[in-house]
Amino acid sequence: MGSHWVRPYTPGTGRWIVIGWEAAALALLTWASIRQFDLIGHGVRAVACVLAAVWVIGAWRILEHGVYVSPDGVLIRGLVRSRRMRWRDVAGVHLQQKIHKVGRWELQKDLTVLIERHDGATVNTELWAQGVDFHARPKLFRAVYQEIRNRHQSARR
Template identity: 30%
Template sequence: MPLSFLTADGGHDQPSDAAPTARHHAARDSEDHWWRPYRPGPWRVAIASLLLVIASYLLFAGVIVAAAGGLTGAGLSVGTAVLVIAGALRSLRMGVWVSGRGLRQVGLLRTVTVPWGRVGAVRTAQQPVKWLALPRTVQGQALVLQAADGAEPRTLITDHNADFLGRSDAFDLAADVVEDWATRSRG
């Protein structure tokens, strides 16, 4: 079963580190085609896999509790498993997506879409960044979105997040592709 949300281009056979093709730039004409210019990193996939393993144990526990006659406990266990599965799948969707409409940053609990007309600049900057989204910060690179109205800059991706930790070449390529989309779409 193909998992199109795991591929960089929505399920097409393209190498994960390839630059966008004419097909991706043609997708700008389609307002509903969102494309992530990179694949989820190994840390993100490992975390999602661990969450799915935990969910399987919760589901198994729910079956055992239901067989023992505790329907309330079984329902609670199954409900928790469903929430864990939803969180794992959402964590795989997290990241930066681009389309003809604009730039979309998908987080665990919310999604922010910025139309290309409101994008002032997208650039790579050296700055303190969070390590795997934990409170600890380290010096690193970040892809920063500067809004056209002069609002506070928004960090889109960093070289120390779950997609790019230990993969600086992949970060550089993804940052270049997003910067290219911003330059072409604003111009």
């Protein structure tokens, strides 16, 4: 499958806020672990290195997170796994309105981009209107949705 993947949008500044937040949380966890277990010397270095490695890997995944397109298909990179689909396996690209329920309360109505496969299965993308990339840029969300649809339609021709 195509090796030239392009993310049709620039990541939002919210990603850097998340990465900073995670750095602070892991620094606090490091400090608490060192204090809790009375670590010294090599123990301190080991805990600090392990949690720093976790942060680097997590930060890299957060930065790479998103939807990528190529002439051959679509790549969805999540925090834990990635998924590739050829355009010929995609039946359609749609917007879906999601409602989050907590008990009897409805919290938020959100638009997400959903990919429908020919076998009837649907694949959630990492694109949602109120996410870190599009919260302050709603027009960009619609433009990205249209770009993915256009890529799919041109691949079908």
